[in-house]
Amino acid sequence: MSDNELDAAVAFALRLADEAGAVARRYFRTAVSVETKSNDTPVTIADREAEAVMRTLIEAEYPNHGILGEEQAPTRLGAEHIWVLDPIDGTKGFLSGVPLFGTLIALVREGIPILGIIDQPILGERWLGVAGRPTTLNGTNARTRACTDLAHASLSTTGVEYLSGPGDLDAFDRVRGAAARFRNIPDCYGYAMLASGFTDLVIEAGLNAWDYCALAPVIEGAGGTITDWRGAPLRLDSDGHVAAAGDARCHAAALEVLAAPGS
Amino acid sequence: MSDNELDAAVAFALRLADEAGAVARRYFRTAVSVETKSNDTPVTIADREAEAVMRTLIEAEYPNHGILGEEQAPTRLGAEHIWVLDPIDGTKGFLSGVPLFGTLIALVREGIPILGIIDQPILGERWLGVAGRPTTLNGTNARTRACTDLAHASLSTTGVEYLSGPGDLDAFDRVRGAAARFRNIPDCYGYAMLASGFTDLVIEAGLNAWDYCALAPVIEGAGGTITDWRGAPLRLDSDGHVAAAGDARCHAAALEVLAAPGS
Numbered sequence: 001m002s003d004n005e006l007d008a009a010v011a012f013a014l015r016l017a018d019e020a021g022a023v024a025r026r027y028f029r030t031a032v033s034v035e036t037k038s039n040d041t042p043v044t045i046a047d048r049e050a051e052a053v054m055r056t057l058i059e060a061e062y063p064n065h066g067i068l069g070e071e072q073a074p075t076r077l078g079a080e081h082i083w084v085l086d087p088i089d090g091t092k093g094f095l096s097g098v099p100l101f102g103t104l105i106a107l108v109r110e111g112i113p114i115l116g117i118i119d120q121p122i123l124g125e126r127w128l129g130v131a132g133r134p135t136t137l138n139g140t141n142a143r144t145r146a147c148t149d150l151a152h153a154s155l156s157t158t159g160v161e162y163l164s165g166p167g168d169l170d171a172f173d174r175v176r177g178a179a180a181r182f183r184n185i186p187d188c189y190g191y192a193m194l195a196s197g198f199t200d201l202v203i204e205a206g207l208n209a210w211d212y213c214a215l216a217p218v219i220e221g222a223g224g225t226i227t228d229w230r231g232a233p234l235r236l237d238s239d240g241h242v243a244a245a246g247d248a249r250c251h252a253a254a255l256e257v258l259a260a261p262g263s
Numbered sequence: 264m265s266d267n268e269l270d271a272a273v274a275f276a277l278r279l280a281d282e283a284g285a286v287a288r289r290y291f292r293t294a295v296s297v298e299t300k301s302n303d304t305p306v307t308i309a310d311r312e313a314e315a316v317m318r319t320l321i322e323a324e325y326p327n328h329g330i331l332g333e334e335q336a337p338t339r340l341g342a343e344h345i346w347v348l349d350p351i352d353g354t355k356g357f358l359s360g361v362p363l364f365g366t367l368i369a370l371v372r373e374g375i376p377i378l379g380i381i382d383q384p385i386l387g388e389r390w391l392g393v394a395g396r397p398t399t400l401n402g403t404n405a406r407t408r409a410c411t412d413l414a415h416a417s418l419s420t421t422g423v424e425y426l427s428g429p430g431d432l433d434a435f436d437r438v439r440g441a442a443a444r445f446r447n448i449p450d451c452y453g454y455a456m457l458a459s460g461f462t463d464l465v466i467e468a469g470l471n472a473w474d475y476c477a478l479a480p481v482i483e484g485a486g487g488t489i490t491d492w493r494g495a496p497l498r499l500d501s502d503g504h505v506a507a508a509g510d511a512r513c514h515a516a517a518l519e520v521l522a523a524p525g526s
Contacts (some may be wrong), residue, residue: 092446097461159447183355184422184447198360253465
């Protein structure tokens with residue numbers, strides 16, 4: 001993708017966020033009916049309609065690109081470029097009237113996220129990350145803050161109850177014990193706060209590609225580091241364990257504690 | 264307190280919220296230094312200054328009233344009327360840049376909360392509850408929603424890690440198992456969402472008087488029920504276990520499950 005093509009993709013992604021956000025705003029704090037999906041998570045007409053709006057735009061603009069979204073079956077997953085969409089990341093929060101859910105939009109090339117948007121349609125906050133470029137919040141550069149070690153780190157996760165894989169909670173609890181402070185911050189909003197330098201560390205597990213692909217360009221372009229728990233860069237086929245830090249030193253310390261029960 | 268005196272107290276309480284909110288907004292998302300209090304919770308200059316501003320106004324307007332605030336020693340606790348203040352309920356969220364913390368202001372008469380404000384200074388949302396009057400959100404009536412039983416209830420708490428008293432987590436987990444959905448919603452914001460009819464049930468433990476006194480008039484004036492876990496109305500000297508529901512039927516069902524391991 002040339003610089004011009006990437007610029008066009010960014011402009012297009014911003015339009016996707018505009019359209020999905022308009023749907024979310026229309027249904028927020030209204031009495032939407034809720035269905036429970038096979039994985040026991042809720043879905044509403046707002047999730048479905050916001051994804052459908054984005055899919056229609058992508059099919060028209062980039063008919064050869066793939067689409068992987070939370071609410072519909074994937075399309076053209078063999079394509080070089082794949083759009084990865086979570087229309088409402090944080091449906092439970094959305095349903096509870098809490099304005100921290102986000103629309104996540106990523107463009108992935110050969111498995112690697114090269115463009116990411118975290119959009120908060122109610123608060124009017126939009127983080128944009130593009131590979132090799134500085135991350136912005138509403139057009140102004142966003143930067144992570146320095147944090148040399150875990151003892152000074154402010155840590156967040158969506159909720160410890162989501163760390164349900166074998167050993168996940170134990171590993172997380174070791175990091176929590178070493179961190180200065182811990183706070184639940186739901187879904188993408190924790191990563192957004194990290195990108196803007198208000199927290200230092202986010203550790204999660206059990207995420208899907210549509211939960212994390214958009215985060216990588218945002219965090220990296222803000223000066224942070226985001227990988228799986230073993231330190232590998234996030235890809236479309238990562239295992240859903242995510243460790244993000246604003247400072248590489250804090251990230252390295254967290255990975256060490258995640259890996260080593262004895263530390 | 265006559266109706267006229269109560270009207271004056273309401274107007275005064277709104278002024279307290281204005282002044283405390285101005286302090287919170289000035290420090291939000293800035294690099295404030297953090298101290299850790301003896302109970303291992305953080306405090307910042309924003310908490311301290313917001314409480315001091317409110318105390319100065321109360322001393323000038325109601326010199327015979329008592330004051331119980333999170334950040335300073337109590338004053339005149341033997342008085343008939345006591346102002347109960349939490350300048351920033353959710354300091355950890357405040358420090359993480361998350362705009363869901365609240366300023367809580369209550370007026371308690373002979374131990375019973377008769378006036379409560381939940382103010383969110385960043386989102387510009389203010390719930391006002393006054394004994395015997397309808398609760399308002401920014402001047403418009405707020406109402407809880409109907410929820411006949413636990414199986415249809417959307418439940419929240421600040422974080423399960425706060426349910427640390429003996430048996431608290433087990434009791435909570437029984438309710439969580441019976442509820443339709445569960446979501447972490449931090450601090451006062453869960454009760455605000457309940458008052459506005461977006462969730463059905465909030466269950467917490469380990470709260471202090473400044474965490475819960477302001478909630479009672481807001482929830483009750485919105486049509487909800489809020490008590491301790493045994494069903495007693497909240498008073499200045501309650502034990503910090505709080506169960507709030509938008510619908511009395513849901514509240515009764517929750518108390519039953521909290522009390523009875525076998526149910």
